[in-house]
Structures are given as C-alpha cells and as structure tokens.
Amino acid sequence: MEPTQRTRLAGIANDIRAGILRGVYHAASGHPGGSLSIADILTYLYFKEMKIDPENPKWEDRDRLVLSKGHCAPALYAALAERGYFDSKELDTLRKIDSRLQGHPDMKGTPGVDMSSGSLGLGISSACGMALAGKYRKKDYRVYSVVGDGESEEGQVWEAAMFAAHYRLDNLCVVVDWNGLQIDGPVTEVMNPTPHDEKFRAFGWNVVTADAHDFDSLEAAFQAARACKGKPTAIIAKSVKGKGVSFMENKCEWHGTAPKEEQYRLAMQELGRGEDK
Amino acid sequence: MQEKIATREAYGQALVDLGATHDFVVLDADLAAATKTCKFKAAYPDRFFDCGIAEGNMMSVAAGLAASGVIPFVSSFAMFAAGRAFEQVRNSIGYPHLNVKIGATHAGITVGEDGATHQCNEDIALMRTIPGMTVVSPADAVEAAAAVEAALAVNGPVYMRFGRAAVPVINDRASYRFKLGEGVTLSDGSDVTLIATGIMVHMALEAREMLAKEGINARVVNIHTIKPLDAALVTKCAQETGAIVTAEEHSVIGGLGGAVAECVSENCPVPVIRVGVEDRYGRSGTVPALLEYYGLTAAHIAEAAKRAVKLKK
Numbered sequence: 001m002e003p004t005q006r007t008r009l010a011g012i013a014n015d016i017r018a019g020i021l022r023g024v025y026h027a028a029s030g031h032p033g034g035s036l037s038i039a040d041i042l043t044y045l046y047f048k049e050m051k052i053d054p055e056n057p058k059w060e061d062r063d064r065l066v067l068s069k070g071h072c073a074p075a076l077y078a079a080l081a082e083r084g085y086f087d088s089k090e091l092d093t094l095r096k097i098d099s100r101l102q103g104h105p106d107m108k109g110t111p112g113v114d115m116s117s118g119s120l121g122l123g124i125s126s127a128c129g130m131a132l133a134g135k136y137r138k139k140d141y142r143v144y145s146v147v148g149d150g151e152s153e154e155g156q157v158w159e160a161a162m163f164a165a166h167y168r169l170d171n172l173c174v175v176v177d178w179n180g181l182q183i184d185g186p187v188t189e190v191m192n193p194t195p196h197d198e199k200f201r202a203f204g205w206n207v208v209t210a211d212a213h214d215f216d217s218l219e220a221a222f223q224a225a226r227a228c229k230g231k232p233t234a235i236i237a238k239s240v241k242g243k244g245v246s247f248m249e250n251k252c253e254w255h256g257t258a259p260k261e262e263q264y265r266l267a268m269q270e271l272g273r274g275e276d277k
Numbered sequence: 278m279q280e281k282i283a284t285r286e287a288y289g290q291a292l293v294d295l296g297a298t299h300d301f302v303v304l305d306a307d308l309a310a311a312t313k314t315c316k317f318k319a320a321y322p323d324r325f326f327d328c329g330i331a332e333g334n335m336m337s338v339a340a341g342l343a344a345s346g347v348i349p350f351v352s353s354f355a356m357f358a359a360g361r362a363f364e365q366v367r368n369s370i371g372y373p374h375l376n377v378k379i380g381a382t383h384a385g386i387t388v389g390e391d392g393a394t395h396q397c398n399e400d401i402a403l404m405r406t407i408p409g410m411t412v413v414s415p416a417d418a419v420e421a422a423a424a425v426e427a428a429l430a431v432n433g434p435v436y437m438r439f440g441r442a443a444v445p446v447i448n449d450r451a452s453y454r455f456k457l458g459e460g461v462t463l464s465d466g467s468d469v470t471l472i473a474t475g476i477m478v479h480m481a482l483e484a485r486e487m488l489a490k491e492g493i494n495a496r497v498v499n500i501h502t503i504k505p506l507d508a509a510l511v512t513k514c515a516q517e518t519g520a521i522v523t524a525e526e527h528s529v530i531g532g533l534g535g536a537v538a539e540c541v542s543e544n545c546p547v548p549v550i551r552v553g554v555e556d557r558y559g560r561s562g563t564v565p566a567l568l569e570y571y572g573l574t575a576a577h578i579a580e581a582a583k584r585a586v587k588l589k590k
Contacts, residue, residue: 107373115344116373125334126369129341136347159334
C-alpha cells in the first residue's frame with residue numbers, strides 16, 4: 001500500500017475511534033472495547049474495499065455489510081458518519097430516546113445500515129441470505145459480515161458457515177474479530193471457540209488470517225477473499241480489544257462500559273482529539 | 278361425501294401456481310416432502326433452497342434475501358418455524374418488518390402419531406406477539422390457497438398456519454373471496470356466536486346443526502386472520518348474540534380464544550368460552566382419537582355454547 005494511502009486510512013480510523021468514544025460517552029452506555037477493535041477493519045471496508053454510495057444508501061448493486069456483532073454499533077455509526085451517510089454531530093445522540101442511532105443497528109432507521117442486528121449469531125445468516133440473493137439475481141455485489149470471536153460460540157454461526165459453503169457463496173466475506181475477550185473473561189476460558197481458522201476450513205471455507213490493525217495485512221486478506229472463487233472467505237483478524245486507548249486495551253471491563261468524564265478526556269487526548277468534547 | 282384435502286397440500290400447490298407469474302423463492306429445512314414445498318422444488322428447482330436441518334439460520338437467511346429484494350417463502354413444521362426459530366423470526370424478520378412469508382405446516386395436535394414434541398399448540402400465541410406480524414390460519418384448502426396469494430400481495434412478514442391432516446373443503450373454489458383481516462360470517466344466528474379458525478371451522482358448522490336441534494340459534498364466524506383481528510366483526514357478534522365460543526386447534530392460552538377474549542373484554546364484555554387444547558402437551562394417536570381426547574369436536578363446541586348461553590345475563 002502507498003504510504004499516503006496508509007496515512008489517510010490511519011487518520012480516518014483515528015476519527016472513527018474518536019466517534020466511538022464520543023457516542024458511548026454521551027450515551028453513558030454502550031460497548032467501546034469491541035468497537036475500538038474493529039475500527040480499522042471498518043475503515044478499510046468503508047474507505048477502500050466496499051462499492052457504496054452514501055448519496056444512495058439503498059442502491060441495489062451496492063456492496064453490503066452486516067455487523068453481526070451488533071453491539072459494536074458505535075463503530076459502525078462512526079464509520080457511516082465519517083463516510084458521509086449522516087452528520088457526525090448525530091453520534092452524540094447515540095442510544096437517546098429520539099435518536100436514529102439505536103443501541104444495536106436498525107436498518108429501518110439509520111441510513112447506511114444494511115441489516116438490523118445485535119442478537120448474536122443472526123447477522124452472519126442474514127449476510128448469507130444477501131449473498132444468495134446476489135447469486136440468484138446474478139449481481140456482482142459483495143457481502144461482508146463482521147462476527148465476534150465470542151459470538152462464534154453461538155451455534156447459528158456454524159449453521160451459517162455450512163450454508164455459505166454449501167451454496168458456494170464466494171461473494172461473501174466474513175471477518176472474525178479475534179480480540180480474545182468476552183464479557184465474562186478471555187474467550188478461551190469462558191467457552192473456547194478457537195481455532196477459528198481450522199474450524200472454518202473444515203466447514204469448506206477459504207481462510208485467511210490478518211492483523212486487524214495493519215492496513216497492509218487487511219488489504220492482502222480482502223484481496224485474497226476477492227480472488228477466491230467457489231468458496232466463501234473467512235478472515236480471522238487478530239485484534240486488540242479497546243485498541244487505541246491505552247487504558248482500555250485488552251481489558252474485558254471495557255466490553256460494555258462507557259468512560260466517565262475524566263476517562264473520556266484522557267482517551268480523546270490519546271487520540272489527539274482533546275477539543276472534540 | 279365431502280372432499281377432504283390437507284391445507285399443506287393446498288399450500289404446496291399454491292406455491293407452484295403462483296410461481297408461474299410471481300418472482301419469489303422457497304426455503305425449507307429438510308422437510309420439503311412433508312411441508313409440500315417439494316412440489317415447488319420439482320417445478321422450479323433453481324428457485325428452491327434447502328437449508329438443511331437448521332431452522333434458525335434459515336429464518337435469518339430469509340431476512341437477508343428479503344432485505345436484498347428477493348421474496349422468500351420459508352417452510353418448516355410450526356414447532357420449528359415458530360418455536361425453535363422464534364427469536365430469528367422476531368429479530369431478523371419482524372423487527373425490520375421484512376417481506377418474508379412463513380408457511381408453517383403440521384400445526385396443532387393433528388400431527389398425529391409423532392406426538393408431543395412435534396405438535397405445536399403455541400405458534401399462534403407466539404407469532405401474534407410479534408409487532409407487525411400478520412397471522413393466518415386457513416380453514417380449508419380453498420382458503421389456504423387464497424391466503425398464500427394474499428400473503429404474497431402484502432409487503433411485510435406473514436405467518437401462515439397449515440395442517441397435516443386432510444380436512445373437509447367447506448368453501449367454494451369458484452366464488453370464495455379472501456381478504457386478510459376480514460372475518461367471514463358463514464351462517465347467521467342470534468343466541469351465541471361460534472368463532473372458529475383452521476380445522477375447527479367445519480366443526481363449528483356441525484355444532485351449529487346440533488345446537489339448532491336444541492333450539493339454540495348459533496352464528497358461525499370463520500376468523501382466518503388472527504392478526505390483525507377483525508375486531509369490528511367480533512365486537513358486533515358480542516353485541517348481537519351476547520355470548521361467544523371460540524374454537525381452535527391450539528392452546529386456549531394466547532391464540533384465537535385469547536385474541537377474541539381481549540377484544541370482547543375491551544369493547545363489549547360478554548361471556549367467552551374457549552374451546553382448544555387445555556394447558557397441556559399433545560400425545561401420540563390417530564387424528565380422530567386425538568381430537569376426541571383433547572376435546573376438539575363439534576360436540577365439545579356445542580357443549581361450550583350451551584354453557585355460554587347460560588352465562589348470558
């Protein structure tokens with residue numbers, strides 16, 4: 001990747017991280033940890049990979065994204081705002097009674113949200129349905145879905161994995177956000193869902209591993225997904241929960257807790273966004 | 278002798294007939310031979326997708342198809358469509374109000390010998406609580422075919438309830454007109470109204486004959502759409518006949534009886550007696566034996582009607 005491109009994406013990812021914090025701080029609730037871990041993945045998808053048009057969110061030939069780990073909606077909203085689907089000021093309304101930004105993604109209310117999600121395990125199946133619709137209609141759009149590593153403890157994820165391989169949905173690319181932590185602790189201690197690569201491979205998928213915070217690594221993975229024909233691709237993306245805010249990194253306490261005022265100030269300072277309050 | 282056809286047969290045939298002129302796909306979970314979507318599979322193999330024995334995934338896949346502009350009919354047994362996959366139906370399909378049609382067969386106890394685990398007496402209650410869900414329970418093959426066509430004509434989720442066992446055809450194929458949400462008064466009466474749905478409709482008509490012999494003039498209403506309920510018609514029946522009996526092949530909790538009782542108590546309180554499966558599970562048996570065992574016969578409806586008339590002020 002060109003250094004200028006890398007710098008540009010890093011800047012956007014930083015803005016998205018600031019947007020995540022802004023949302024959950026003003027909501028005084030939400031899920032910053034897993035949102036921060038997927039900030040670079042969503043940056044790459046919305047600013048490099050996906051064929052989309054913010055002026056026409058329902059464009060039928062667009063690429064689609066289903067955030068199967070729907071609790072990380074703050075990251076999705078920040079990415080959509082950054083991409084121009086709505087004003088970033090709206091991020092301050094997250095989870096408020098009159099807001100379009102629900103606690104979990106609502107496709108009816110929020111421009112750019114392709115599928116309602118949040119109940120774990122359901123989104124990846126809906127992404128399969130979208131990919132099947134693309135095949136059925138002979139469209140060349142692609143479908144992306146971000147699945148949590150903890151989420152993969154849901155049996156439905158594997159029902160979907162069987163389905164996608166069976167119908168050879170090579171227009172489907174699932175990214176497993178492997179941050180290693182869930183609410184009750186490390187995923188390997190709560191209910192070990194690893195190894196994801198071997199499992200998806202055994203289900204008949206093309207499997208690629210990536211560093212979720214390295215744009216060159218993500219680019220190689222998404223290119224490999226595009227190049228693979230006849231099989232869906234799973235990108236097992238090793239990430240850091242809370243990435244970008246030192247005191248939130250690798251702490252499951254930050255799964256579903258909003259920062260207090262002083263923590264918010266410090267976090268925004270780390271992102272070089274002290275003025276954004 | 279009256280012609281008898283299972284509503285699931287009519288469902289499968291309706292899919293084939295409509296498939297010639299309408300663009301939709303059909304999903305099933307390894308039960309196509311039983312739900313009768315196998316007919317559609319044979320006619321349009323490129324538009325049929327077996328999802329294997331994974332109903333939860335199937336419902337969310339259907340949501341993804343609908344969100345991408347492809348209308349899916351999704352079939353399994355009522356127990357698994359409404360029961361096992363309840364949460365997927367609610368969250369993937371209901372919450373975004375997606376255009377998915379659920380064709381659930383083998384509803385109620387007339388599943389027969391397979392017994393309790395496969396006899397779903399709770400599906401109407403479950404589906405009725407989902408905001409925006411239309412719930413249809415056809416009485417015979419004619420109404421079943423009409424319901425499938427009507428479901429396809431509306432934009433939004435529809436749950437259709439079909440049975441395994443052959444039941445009498447009571448509607449006239451040529452003249453029957455079906456409208457979602459509109460109850461059908463099959464015969465007039467002034468002493469009590471028998472409000473029935475599904476396979477209990479023809480039994481309500483038989484019960485009317487029994488009651489007539491005892492000097493009770495019963496009205497019979499077929500409520501094929503349980504949600505949205507024809508509240509105007511139900512209220513009118515309460516006002517004009519002063520007593521109601523509901524009859525359904527479903528739990529007495531939360532189904533047609535529940536919906537009618539809610540409506541009547543809010544709009545025109547009169548006695549409502551619910552005929553249905555009491556608060557218990559099904560069991561193995563032949564269809565006639567089961568209907569007798571669980572009190573789902575014309576005689577039981579007539580008995581309930583006499584009690585309802587006695588309760589009138």
